[in-house]
Amino acid sequence: MDQSPTTAGEPALNPPQDLERFRTLLLEERHLFTRKMLEAGGYAVSNPHDVALSPVSQLAEKSGIAATSFVRLAKAMGFNGFSEMQKVFRAPLQRAAPASLEDRIRHSRGEQVVPNPDDLNALTKSFSLANMASLDHLVERVENLPLAETVDSILAARVVYVIGVDRSFAAASYLSYALNRAGVQSVQILGLGSALEDHAAVMAPDDLLIAISFPPYADDTVNVTHSVRQRGNPIIAITDSPVSPITERCTHLLTIEDAEFHGFRSVAALMTVVQALMMGIAYRKRHLEGGFDLDQINA
Template identity: 35%
Template structure:
C-alpha cells in the first residue's frame, strides 16, 4: 500500500486514475474503466456485485483501492457515494425507470428483445445529453469547419460512424477522406495529413490497433484530432484535442451505436450551421432515380 495520502474527493480520484492508468496491470485497467464509466452504479452496489459485473474477483477491487492509498474498497466507494448526491441517474437506473414507464418486462421473445434494445438505447441517449459539454461540441464543429480536409478513421464496429460522417460532410461540400483499411494504406495516407487538416477518429473497445497507432502518430505531430470513443481512459484520449467519451454498456446481444451515431449527426448539424450560416441548417440528401 502506498504511503501517499489518497484523494479526498471524486474528481481527485479520477485524475489519479488517469495519471496511473498506463502503468497499471491489465486487471487494474479494466477496473479503472468500469469505475470511470459507471460512477453511479459503483456508489450503490456492493463490491461483490460490481466484481461480478466486471468478471473480476472482488479481492482485486480491494487491492486496487489499496494501491491508490485507501484502506479498502469501501473507503474509495465513499467518494462515489458523495458524488451521487448531486449526480444524474446512472445507466442502470435510467433503464429501470424506462422499463417501468414503457412496461417492457415480461417473457422473452422477439418483441421483448426489441424492447430491451430500445430501452437501453434511450438510456444511452439520455446519458449523452448529460455527459457531452456544449463547449466541446462547439470546438469540434469549429475544427471541422475550418480544416482544409477532414480525415475520417474508424474500423470494425466503429466503421459505420466514420461512414456516416463521410456521407454527411460530403453532402455539405466539405472535403473529407476516409482512411479505408483496405489495401493496408491507411497509415501511409495518414502521414500526408498537414497541420491545416483534421483527423476524426472513432474507436471503442477493443480498440483497433491501426486506429490507435495513427492517432498517436498524428498527435505527436501536433495534428488536431477529434475523437469519439467509450472512455476518458481510451488510448485515443491522450492524442485528442476534443474527446467525446460515450460509455458503452453491455447489451444482451451486442453494444449499440445509437449514441455515437447521434453524436456524429449532432456534430454535422453544427458544421452545416456554420457552412450555411443558418441556425436551422438543411443537410442535402441523395435521391434515387
C-alpha cells in the same frame, strides 16, 4: 507486460476516498498508469455498480479486461488491493437488485431490466427504453460537449481523416460520407491494401483526425491516434471516457454513453452527436457560403 510506469522511488498516491476523487485522480495522474490500468479505470467509472457488486474475476469477465489490471490499478491508486478500492464504489450505492431479475442492460442511468431475454418483443422494448435513457442523459449534459468548437476545427482543416473500426465502423463510415456530402473533404482510414497507419502517415500538418473508439478499444484506432498525436496533428476524440487511450492531448473530446447489453453496444447517442455535428457544419457552411443548399446534402 502491464507494468506500472512509476518507479520504485516515487511515493505512492493517497487512495481516493470517494468516486469523484477517484475520477479526478485517474484523469490528472494518467501518466502514472499503464494503458491497461486506464482501461480498467475507465470501465470502473462508467460502471460503478459492476465494480461495487462483482468479485474481480466476474468483473474481468464482464468487462473483457484482465483481473490483474483492476488489481494493479487499485495498488497504483494507493489501495492495498482491489477489495479496498471496491469499498469506495460500494459506499454510495444501494443494495443489489433482487436476484430474480433475469438480465439487465447497462446504460447511463444505471440499468434497464430485461424480464425475459428470450422474448424478443420484450427485449426490444427494454433496449429501446435503455436507449431513451441514454438520450435523456445526452440532452442533460450536451452543454458540456464542445460541439461548436469541434465544428470550427473540422471546417478549419484542409482534410478530415476519420477512423473507427469494429463497433465504431458504422459511425465512422457515416461521418466520412456525410462530411463529403457537405463539401468537407474527408478520408475514412480503412487500411485497404496497406496498414492503417500508412494511410494516416500522409496527413499534412493542417489535416485533422477524428478518432472514434469504445471499449474494448480497437488497437488499430489506438495506434493510428498515437502516431498522429506524435506528428502534432489536431485530434477530435469521440469515446466513452476522458481516460480512454485515444484522448491524450486531443484537441476536443466528445464523451458518449450508450446502452450496452452483453457484447451489443447501442449507437443511439453516438449517432445523434455525429448527426448534430453534421447539421452544425451544414448550417455554418450555408451562413459562410450564401446559397449553400442543405437539401442537396442528402446525408
